[in-house]
Amino acid sequence: MILSVLLIGTVFFFFLSCRKTDPETKTEFIFGTTCSITLYSEYSQDTFTQVFSRVREIENKMSVTIESSEVSEINRMAGVNAVTVTSETFNLITTALGIAEETEGALDITVGPLVSEWGIGSENAHVPPKHKIEKLLEHVDYRKVVLDADNQTVFLPEKGMRIDLGAIAKGYAGDQAVMFLRKSGVKSGIIDFGGNIIVFGTKQTKEPWKVGIQQPDSNRGSYFGILGLAEGAVVSSGTYERYFMKDGIRFHHIIDPSTGFPVRNNVDSVTIVAGSGTSADGYSTAVFVLGLERGIQFVENKTDLEAVFVTNEKNVYLTKGLKDSFTQTKAEYPIASFE
């Protein structure tokens, strides 16, 4: 009996620690979405367990829906006290405020009060009365966040202020997953956190990775085009992610910090290609708010970013750096240009 338990235990342990060389995908529900990781070689079952627990650790620090998170504590202490946080939370907030500065507040993590009032994606989703939105907007301004780098504290100086890292945390978690996997010796893989994609390493065939870009009017998994890339992140922000319909209007989850309403422009989705998931995620939300003309101009001025825009007329606009790596796969989504 003992021998058979030992034997099973040994076989089980061998199975767990054995490093595999064929691809495998595992999925967990984190950040309110499905998070999948595909590993190609030099990994074991332990690798999956450990990498997902690293991702959960980040969720537990940064999610606003987790009461014990550092971000929830910052929000609870708004108008009361500065809150000491871990360096990764402090650094990600610093990065987000930097993108806010660069995009003149298109990305603004202090939209928290509006995000929770609109409740998009939750059972409470509704159109708030205009006076309420105006009241909440008084507390939305990324320039008010007080950071103290020496003591690693974050302070929201007004009661009613609230930060939300939903626009950037998944991208950061993806980067951290890749960093963990590389350190564990994994040679290549794909991170897909709710459609935020990061590819790393080289495929066995040595061909570039091919990443499908989500069709904004369709279920997850339908693509209007494919991007070939060596390594890096491909992240989309769109009206299709979380929304509700009322009176024929789509109220989606990206809030324009200057109006307090879901962004209304002619863009259905923006996909950013960048070296890191943090950048791709942060800028995808920001550039969506900027809209087509300002957004393309912004991305063209940044050497480390490229973008694909889809308008509500299904026209596709590409930044110059993507002209050779993008392949159109649906006739209804033609490539357009300003020229």
Ligand code: AMP
């Ligand atoms: P993403 O899907 O990355 O574009 O992020 C959208 C999420 O970020 C929303 O669900 C909100 O939690 C939050 N958010 C919405 N609008 C903004 C904004 N203008 N700036 C920063 N975060 C936002």
Ligand code: MG
């Ligand atoms: Mg984003």
